[in-house]
Amino acid sequence: MCYIDSIMAMKQIAFRTDEATAQQLKLRASIEHRSVNDIIGEAVREYSKSHPVSREHMLAMVRAIAKEDAALLKALAEA
Numbered sequence: 001m002c003y004i005d006s007i008m009a010m011k012q013i014a015f016r017t018d019e020a021t022a023q024q025l026k027l028r029a030s031i032e033h034r035s036v037n038d039i040i041g042e043a044v045r046e047y048s049k050s051h052p053v054s055r056e057h058m059l060a061m062v063r064a065i066a067k068e069d070a071a072l073l074k075a076l077a078e079a
Helices: 003-008 019-032 036-050 055-068 070-078
Strands: none
Touching: 019 036, 055 070
């Protein structure tokens, strides 16, 4: 897979919401001639930009996972 392909790769996820929000999304999609998926994707990207995860926080999470799964990591290293 080349770099451009990896950027364009899509992952399907479930999105659950109440009926009123679903209707608002459908209406907005109809008005803007876009898909609900496009609107939700844009909202998630905007949220992610305005709420970035710091490098320190990411490293702390990785360290915590490594600590919790030390036995598994050791078994994988020995395999």
